[in-house]
Amino acid sequence: xxxxxxxPKYLFRKEGQNVTLSCEQNLxxxxxxxxxxxxxxxxxxxxxxxxxxxxxxxxxxxxxxxxREKKESFPLTVTSAQKxxxxxxxxxxxxxxxxxxxxxxQFFGPxxxxxxx
Amino acid sequence: GQNIxxxxxxxxxxxxxxxxxxxxxxxxxxxxFWYQQHAGEAPTFLSYNVLDGLxxxxxxxxxxxxxxxxxxxxxKELQMKDSASYLCAVSSYNTDKLIFGTGTRLxxxx
Numbered sequence: 448x449x450x451x452x453x454x455p456k457y458l459f460r461k462e463g464q465n466v467t468l469s470c471e472q473n474l475x476x477x478x479x480x481x482x483x484x485x486x487x488x489x490x491x492x493x494x495x496x497x498x499x500x501x502x503x504x505x506x507x508x509x510x511x512x513x514x515r516e517k518k519e520s521f522p523l524t525v526t527s528a529q530k531x532x533x534x535x536x537x538x539x540x541x542x543x544x545x546x547x548x549x550x551x552x553q554f555f556g557p558x559x560x561x562x563x564x
Numbered sequence: 565g566q567n568i569x570x571x572x573x574x575x576x577x578x579x580x581x582x583x584x585x586x587x588x589x590x591x592x593x594x595x596x597f598w599y600q601q602h603a604g605e606a607p608t609f610l611s612y613n614v615l616d617g618l619x620x621x622x623x624x625x626x627x628x629x630x631x632x633x634x635x636x637x638x639x640k641e642l643q644m645k646d647s648a649s650y651l652c653a654v655s656s657y658n659t660d661k662l663i664f665g666t667g668t669r670l671x672x673x674x
Contacts (some may be wrong), residue, residue: 490653491664492661506661552608553662
């Protein structure tokens with residue numbers, strides 16, 4: 448089955464610790480994205496990547512870092528610099544970046560709910 | 565800049581019809597997506613509109629008016645499983661990103 452996986456589904460960390468959220472896709476998509484979702488707010492883009500070894504900051508990149516060493520993997524690190532990291536994190540992928548069409552919709556992973564204690 | 569507005573919450577009765585509106589302001593409009601998201605789960609793609617008019621897909625239809633910056637998602641023959649959040653997202657030529665609205669939480673009652 449093709450799809451996007453994120454792990455773990457629930458994650459608890461102590462304040463001040465870095466934590467890495469994994470995202471893997473086997474859809475052969477070039478573009479990958481990380482979003483943050485908070486209650487009452489829309490999805491906000493953290494980072495996105497068009498191809499391997501290339502990524503761009505989204506609207507709320509401060510306190511986060513990513514890597515794209517392989518096409519299928521786009522891990523997100525939430526660093527201690529992120530002031531309010533408790534949120535629901537969603538990873539997505541699409542065939543390519545930017546071209547809007549009915550075939551290039553974003554597919555989402557199941558999400559990771561991060562709680563910082 | 566870009567801005568998307570949707571109602572925060574709506575309620576409806578099983579078997580009824582509901583219309584969820586979305587208004588947007590963006591330069592270089594390049595398509596509008598609707599996604600469904602059940603609580604705690606991933607959003608799933610429902611529809612895509614880039615030209616004016618109505619796109620029908622089973623019980624769900626989506627309408628777009630580019631001149632008015634307006635779209636709606638129409639859900640017919642509502643079922644309990646349709647209780648979810650519905651996200652409107654707009655694509656622009658000027659950016660590689662999708663801009664999401666805050667979502668409309670729909671509750672369907674028996």
